[in-house]
Structure formats: structure tokens, C-alpha cells
Amino acid sequence: MDRSDPAAQRADRSDTLGRKVREAELATGLAHTMSKNDVLDGYLNVVEFTGNVYGVEAAAHAYFGTTAAALTVPQAALLAGMVNNPSLYDPYDHPQQAKDRRNVVIAVMAQVAMITPAQAAAATAAPLDVLPDGPVVPGSTCMAAAPDAGFFCQYAVDYVEKAGITADQLATGGYTIRTTMDPAASAAAKAAVEANVPTRQNGVANTFAVVRPGHDGHEVVAMVANRNYGTDAAQGERATDIVADPSNVFGAGSSFKIFTTAAALENGTVVFDSALPNPATDCFTPPNANRHTACYPVANDGTSYPDPISLQDALATSPNVAFVGLEARTGLPSVIAMAQRLGLRDSLASNDAGGTPVTDPADPRSQDPQYNQPQSQYFQNLLSFTLGVSPVSTLEMANVAATIDSDGVWCPPNPIEAVTDRDGHPVAVPQQACEQVIAPGLAHTLAAGLSQDTVSGTSAAAARTAGWTRPDIGKTGTTNASESVAYVGGVGGLTGYAASSMVFADGTHPQELCPGSPVHLGDCGHGAFGGTVAAPPFFATMSKLLAGTPDVPVPGPDPAYLQPAPHPVGG
Known part of the structure; x- marks a missing residue:
């Protein structure tokens, strides 16, 4: 009640007769509703020790590296003695006073026959035996989370704050937050x-x-990186959420061809079994061109592609010319809108540097479209969009695959299962409603188109090396200078998982990525590819998660998308 009133808080703590009378009245009332054991239990769960340690369970971890249930007699006696005056009986600052106080508790325990005289003698002779350099208290932020949970933790905190639970409420409200991790x-x-x-x-x-995937929610089950969430860059830590944020500033490469394909199928520009023009090189005129506009030159990576090439084979083998040509025929506004619908909400709202668009007139970047416009606007006339050259979020690309596997239903990637307050009452965490962003038939047709990457496409060799044989959807991506590679995929449909793996240069001097054990920076000629470098973590992770479960087939193309006609937008 007095949380925001410091003067009232001081009055609540003042040593006055009135305060003592009020406390006595509260204690009398409490005695009529709770047993002494329950009162003691509640007290021991919240009592303050030194070093911002509250409750005996936390104290057992902080001082002894164990649990309250596993405390020895001398350990339990030390903690019981400390609550009378945690500062005076601090075993680190005042070890002798702490030991003397502990031994008083042990003597009383023997006096009331809780322990035998022999046990009391052994406990009294025991050293304090607290953890060195303690108390060892976990940090109060997500940077103290386990290495595989730090980025997830920060995303969960950001998520509930965006939903309306303030940072102050999180710090002082006594909430229990159960995540989907x-x-x-x-x-x-x-x-x-x-x-x-x-x-x-x-x-x-x-x-x-x-x-x-799911029709009524997309639960996030893992968000990790080789980096850990923290501030020590020399130890490979990063202080921003590089999994959730559009931190891959080099882009997801050809995985963006998913959006061009989806928009083209929906518009009726192509059908599932269309053949795409695919010369080795071509030069395409941007949409809003005039007589001074130069065409956009594009070349395939190699000369082994057929011309023309089927849509499904193009998705599996990823020729650039075929897809830039398809994008030009479909229209950039439709392709970019499809990317937004399928899941790139935050990525497309960021600028082409992966940050918030700069609008401050005092900042010179506010005059540069690369910085002052969101990507959704900046790329409206840039045919390079389908080649995945823009900053992107790994989490959002995983959610794109989840949308396809959810029969075209987009839901926000949700890390929260439930929140309760200090009294155990549910706390609402509002989220955006799920949306049928593409027709189920289009989702199935798109999945069918993406079903050959691990069979005959750019990740097939890595799949064979990993022993991967499950039906799945997948798309690789490699940027032009191999500074970023990606794999986006899903397995098991609605009952399985969708995932995104991105490997990218994240240092101050970015270079070409080179394959190897480990992947490294260098000048290796051809560089890394999404199929050889980004896909293996997908196969390794999914093989463990799905071990012992049956295969789930990928749906075939919907007959409606075998006909050359536009289809309804969305559901």
C-alpha cells in the first residue's frame, strides 16, 4: 500500500508504541487463522539474510550451495541464528559472532531433545563451511540465466512488458512467470x-x-546461440537479444524466396507446376523506373541450372535469376506484404541497419532512406529483396516456418505459458490475436514446394551426412559475400517443430564465413553455404527432439494452385 510513499514506509518501520500495538493486533488476528508452524513456515520463506538473500531456500543455495531440505544440523543452525540480526551474524564479515550464535542454537536444539548430545558436540565442532567468496547469489537479470536460457529469458521479459506488466511490477510484484521454454x-x-x-x-x-506450430498459439520452446547473454565480449557474450532482434544485418539470403513464391502463387502469377525462365544471367528493370534507371543485374551461382526450371526444383536448388524474375512479375508490394503476413513483423519495421528508423532531424542519418525508413518501405523498389539482403530476426524466420506448418495461421511467437501474482491469482498477459494470413491450400502448396530441399536440394548432402531422412519443409539461404547463411525449416507439421538457424559475421570486422570445424572467418574463395553450415544444427537438434516419434508426411499441393488464377488474399 505504501510502495510509492517513502515517508509512509519510514513511518511503518519507526519504533513507536503505536506501531507495536498495531503489530500485536495483527499477530493476534493471525494466530486465529494460522498455526504456529504455518506462521514460521511463511516467515522462513521471506526472511531477509545478507546480500539480498530472502528465505531459507535461497539462503541454503547462497551460503552452502544446497537446498533447505538437505541442510546439515550446523548449517541449519547458522541460518536460524542469523535471522535475529543478519548483519551482526554474517558468517563472512563476522565469522566468530556467527559461529557463537550458531552454537547457541545447537545447544538449545540439544536442550529440547531435537538432537542428541553427541550430534550437538559434532555440530558445535564443525567449521562454518560456507561457500568461498559468498554468499553466491544469482544475478537479478537475465544475464545470470543458464547459458541456454539467457536470450529466451530476455525475450520473455520484453514480451510481458510489451503486454503491459511494467518493469517495476516485475521487480516488486512477486509474480511467478511460467514460460514455454x-x-x-x-x-x-x-x-x-x-x-x-x-x-x-x-x-x-x-x-x-x-x-x-498451432492454430491458437505459436509457443517458443528454445532461443539459443553459440554466444551467451552477457556483457563480456571477450568470452563470446552479447548484451542484446541476437536471437529475437533483427541482429543478422547481412540477411537470411535465399530463404526470402519463400515470400516471393507464396505471393506469386496467391496472385496467380504462377501455379505449382509452372516452369520459370532461368537464364544464367539477366538484368531486371526495377518497378518505379524511368529512362535513367539502370537495370538490376543478376547471375546464378554456377551454370548447371536448367532453363526453364520447375518451381519446386527452383525452391530446392535456389537459382537467383528465376526468383528475381518471378519477383518482378509478381510485384514487390505483394512480396513484401507476404513477408510481413507470414511473420516478419519486427524485422520489416526496423530500418536497413536493423535498428529503429531514425527520425531526429539533428541526426544526419535521418536524411538517408537506408536509416530513416522501415524496411517495408525501403525495399519497395529494390529487387534484391527476394535474395534476403536485409536485417532479419532468427526467431521471426522460425515463426514463418511455423505459420506455414500451421495451415497458414500466424500467431505471435509466445514465450509465456502463465503468470500468477504473489497470491497465486492468474495475471492476464494480452497478446496479438492469431490470424489466418494465407489460405490453408496455399500453405499446403507452399509446404509441398519446400519439401525437396533435404532430398535433392541445397541441404541434401548435409542431410545425408546427418542421417536425416524425415519428411520436412526447408529453405537455405546464403548471402552474396557469404557473410551470412541460413536454414529455415519445419518437421512434423502441426505436431512438430519449426526452426531457424542462422550463422553470420557478428564482429567489428566482418568477413566471408568459411566452412570447417569450426566455422570461421577468412578468405576461402567460395565461402560457406546455408545447406552446409546453417542446416547441420537443425538436423542435430530435431533428431534429438523427435527420436522415437513417427514421421509426419508433408501435405501435397492443393488442386486450386494448379490452376492459373488469382486466389483470395489471406484466409
């Missing part, structure tokens, strides 16, 4: 990315997110 998924993903790129590898990040 799956420890098995997080551990498997963390092991996979660290095997691919060590935590302290110079200049190379591997982010990974896993989302459960």
Missing part, C-alpha cells in the same frame, strides 16, 4: 550450435530458434 529443446539446440561454432569463436555467431 522446453529444457530438452534448449539443451539440444545449444549443444548443436556450440558444436558448429564455439562460443568464443572470433566474429561468428550461430543463432537458433524453435517454435511449435
Whole structure:
């Protein structure tokens, strides 16, 4: 009641006769509703020790590295003695006073026959035996979370704050927040990315997110990176949420061809079994061109692609010319809108540097469209969009795959299962409503188109090496200079998982990514590819999560998308 009133708080703590009378009245009332054991139990759960340690369970961890249930007699006696005056009986600052006080408690325990005289003698002779350099107290922020939970923790905090629970309420409200994080998924993903790129590898990040598809919610089950969430860059830590934020500033490469394909199928520009023009090189005129506008030159990576090429084969093998041509015919506004609908909400709201659009007139960047416009506006006339050259969120790309596997239903990637207050009452955490953003038939047709990447496409060799044979959807991505590679996929449909793995240069001197054990920066000629470098963590993680479960087939194309006609937008 007096949380925001310091004067009232001081009055509440003042040593006055009135305060003592009020406390006596409260104690008398409490005695009629609770047993002495219950009162003691409640007190011991909240009593303050030194070093911002509250309650005996926390104290057992902080002083002895154990649980309250496992405390020995001398350990329990030390904590029981401390509550009378935690500062005076602090075992670190005042070890002798703490020991003397502990021994008084032990003597009383023997006096009331809670322990035998022999046990009392042994306990009295025992050293304090507290943890060195303690008390060892977990940090109060997500940077103190376990290595596979830090980025998830920060995303969960940001999520509930955006939902209306303030930072002050989180700090003082006594909330219990139950998240959707799956420890098995997080551990498997963390092991996979660290095997691919060590935590302290110079200049190379591997982010990974896993989302459960669903018609009424997309639960986030893992958000990890080879990096850990923290402030020590030398130890491979990063102080921003590089999994949730559009931190991959180099882009997700050809995985953005998903959006061009979806928009083209919906518009009727192509059908599922269309053949796409695919010369080795071409030059395309941007949408809003005049006689001074130069065409946009595009070349395929190699000369082995057929011309024309089927849509499904194009998705599997990823020729650039075919997709830039398809994007030009479909229209950039439709392609960008499709990316937003399928899941790139925050990414497209950021600027082309991955930050908030700069609008301050005093900032020179406010005059530069690359910085002052959201990506959704900036790329309206840039045919490079389908090649995935823009900053993007790993989590949002995983949610794109979840939307496809959810029969075209987009839901916000949700990390929260439930929130209760200090009295155990539910606390509402509002979220955006799920939306049928594309027709189920389009989602199934898109999934069918993406079902060959691990069979005959750009990740097939890595899949065979990993022993991966499950039906799935997938799309690789590699940026032009190999500063970023990506794999976006899903397995198991509505009953499985969707995920995104991105490996990108994250240091102050970005270079080409080179494959190897580990992945590293260098000048290796052809560089890394999404299929060879970003896909293996997907196979490793999903193999562990789905071990022992049956295969779930990928749906075939909907007959409506075999006909050359536009289709209804959305559901």
C-alpha cells in the first residue's frame, strides 16, 4: 500500500508504541487463522539474510550451495541464528559472532531433545563451511540465466512488458512467470550450435530458434546461440537479444524466396507446376523506373541450372535469376506484404541497419532512406529483396516456418505459458490475436514446394551426412559475400517443430564465413553455404527432439494452385 510513499514506509518501520500495538493486533488476528508452524513456515520463506538473500531456500543455495531440505544440523543452525540480526551474524564479515550464535542454537536444539548430545558436540565442532567468496547469489537479470536460457529469458521479459506488466511490477510484484521454454529443446539446440561454432569463436555467431506450430498459439520452446547473454565480449557474450532482434544485418539470403513464391502463387502469377525462365544471367528493370534507371543485374551461382526450371526444383536448388524474375512479375508490394503476413513483423519495421528508423532531424542519418525508413518501405523498389539482403530476426524466420506448418495461421511467437501474482491469482498477459494470413491450400502448396530441399536440394548432402531422412519443409539461404547463411525449416507439421538457424559475421570486422570445424572467418574463395553450415544444427537438434516419434508426411499441393488464377488474399 505504501510502495510509492517513502515517508509512509519510514513511518511503518519507526519504533513507536503505536506501531507495536498495531503489530500485536495483527499477530493476534493471525494466530486465529494460522498455526504456529504455518506462521514460521511463511516467515522462513521471506526472511531477509545478507546480500539480498530472502528465505531459507535461497539462503541454503547462497551460503552452502544446497537446498533447505538437505541442510546439515550446523548449517541449519547458522541460518536460524542469523535471522535475529543478519548483519551482526554474517558468517563472512563476522565469522566468530556467527559461529557463537550458531552454537547457541545447537545447544538449545540439544536442550529440547531435537538432537542428541553427541550430534550437538559434532555440530558445535564443525567449521562454518560456507561457500568461498559468498554468499553466491544469482544475478537479478537475465544475464545470470543458464547459458541456454539467457536470450529466451530476455525475450520473455520484453514480451510481458510489451503486454503491459511494467518493469517495476516485475521487480516488486512477486509474480511467478511460467514460460514455454522446453529444457530438452534448449539443451539440444545449444549443444548443436556450440558444436558448429564455439562460443568464443572470433566474429561468428550461430543463432537458433524453435517454435511449435498451432492454430491458437505459436509457443517458443528454445532461443539459443553459440554466444551467451552477457556483457563480456571477450568470452563470446552479447548484451542484446541476437536471437529475437533483427541482429543478422547481412540477411537470411535465399530463404526470402519463400515470400516471393507464396505471393506469386496467391496472385496467380504462377501455379505449382509452372516452369520459370532461368537464364544464367539477366538484368531486371526495377518497378518505379524511368529512362535513367539502370537495370538490376543478376547471375546464378554456377551454370548447371536448367532453363526453364520447375518451381519446386527452383525452391530446392535456389537459382537467383528465376526468383528475381518471378519477383518482378509478381510485384514487390505483394512480396513484401507476404513477408510481413507470414511473420516478419519486427524485422520489416526496423530500418536497413536493423535498428529503429531514425527520425531526429539533428541526426544526419535521418536524411538517408537506408536509416530513416522501415524496411517495408525501403525495399519497395529494390529487387534484391527476394535474395534476403536485409536485417532479419532468427526467431521471426522460425515463426514463418511455423505459420506455414500451421495451415497458414500466424500467431505471435509466445514465450509465456502463465503468470500468477504473489497470491497465486492468474495475471492476464494480452497478446496479438492469431490470424489466418494465407489460405490453408496455399500453405499446403507452399509446404509441398519446400519439401525437396533435404532430398535433392541445397541441404541434401548435409542431410545425408546427418542421417536425416524425415519428411520436412526447408529453405537455405546464403548471402552474396557469404557473410551470412541460413536454414529455415519445419518437421512434423502441426505436431512438430519449426526452426531457424542462422550463422553470420557478428564482429567489428566482418568477413566471408568459411566452412570447417569450426566455422570461421577468412578468405576461402567460395565461402560457406546455408545447406552446409546453417542446416547441420537443425538436423542435430530435431533428431534429438523427435527420436522415437513417427514421421509426419508433408501435405501435397492443393488442386486450386494448379490452376492459373488469382486466389483470395489471406484466409
